[in-house]
Amino acid sequence: MGRAPLHDWALTPGQAIALQRQLATRVEHRDRLDPVSHIAGVDIGFEEQGTITRAAVVVLAWPPEDPSSGPTLVERVVHREPTRWPYIPGLLSFREVPAALEAFARLTIRPQLVMVDGQGIAHPRRLGVASHLGLWLDLPTIGVAKSRLCGRHHEVGPERGDWTPLVDGDESLGVVLRSRAGVKPIYVSPGHRLGIESAREWVVRCLGRTKLPEPTRLADRLASRRGPL
DNA sequence: GCGACAG
DNA sequence: ATCTTGTCGC
Numbered sequence: 001m002g003r004a005p006l007h008d009w010a011l012t013p014g015q016a017i018a019l020q021r022q023l024a025t026r027v028e029h030r031d032r033l034d035p036v037s038h039i040a041g042v043d044i045g046f047e048e049q050g051t052i053t054r055a056a057v058v059v060l061a062w063p064p065e066d067p068s069s070g071p072t073l074v075e076r077v078v079h080r081e082p083t084r085w086p087y088i089p090g091l092l093s094f095r096e097v098p099a100a101l102e103a104f105a106r107l108t109i110r111p112q113l114v115m116v117d118g119q120g121i122a123h124p125r126r127l128g129v130a131s132h133l134g135l136w137l138d139l140p141t142i143g144v145a146k147s148r149l150c151g152r153h154h155e156v157g158p159e160r161g162d163w164t165p166l167v168d169g170d171e172s173l174g175v176v177l178r179s180r181a182g183v184k185p186i187y188v189s190p191g192h193r194l195g196i197e198s199a200r201e202w203v204v205r206c207l208g209r210t211k212l213p214e215p216t217r218l219a220d221r222l223a224s225r226r227g228p229l
Numbered sequence: 230g231c232g233a234c235a236g
Numbered sequence: 237a238t239c240t241t242g243t244c245g246c
Contacts, residue, residue: 043236044236044237045236045237045238046236046237046238047238049238049239050237050238087235087236087237088234089233089234089235089236090234090235092235092236095236095237096236117235117236118235118236119235122235123235124234128235129235129236143235145235145236146235146236147234147235147236148234148235149233149234149235150233150234150235187235223237224237224238
């Protein structure tokens with residue numbers, strides 16, 4: 001018997017949960033990343049009443065040449081395919097990762113860091129979409145979610161950059177970060193090959209004037225077909 | 230049994 | 237996530 005496959009998308013929810021428990025043991029919680037020259041952002045959108053899944057990946061040059069205008073977009077890919085799973089809280093990766101992998105396969109640049117729309121280890125079984133994708137890509141990933149899936153936290157300070165720990169019992173899952181004054185905070189958790197501190201630092205470094213860090217913000221717009229990039 | 234619940 | 241109109245504010 002070898003190790004369980006990194007993914008098998010034809011699973012029942014029960015089998016998917018068992019697979020998550022297996023894969024979670026392979027997630028690396030300590031920093032292991034190469035010098036960063038490119039950061040990718042990933043997000044998934046839907047078309048045709050949800051029957052079509054649309055995966056978008058953007059690659060930004062790092063560090064930015066012109067800090068005032070944010071990092072430069074150097075590559076982008078959109079991949080469409082039939083939707084294969086319904087949305088089930090806790091099993092999001094089985095719906096989104098397959099399409100994201102197809103989009104990554106068409107990238108000519110291999111980024112050293114990936115930011116994903118969703119949770120990393122801040123997940124009931126510690127395998128959110130960012131962690132699952134990170135294992136498959138064998139790249140450091142960070143989960144950047146717009147709302148909470150699990151864990152508890154105190155209220156976050158009002159200033160941009162303020163943050164508070166996201167915890168579950170005695171486990172630290174990530175941080176809740178005020179990415180912009182006056183707006184709901186975002187949930188940042190390591191996906192793979194990164195610690196909580198580094199995950200937070202990278203997200204703060206990629207913050208522009210908006211709520212979401214640039215990689216995720218641009219991927220979001222590309223996935224949902226809104227506004228120019 | 231009841232409430233919570235990424236996108 | 238997506239659908240969907242106007243509205244408030246820089």
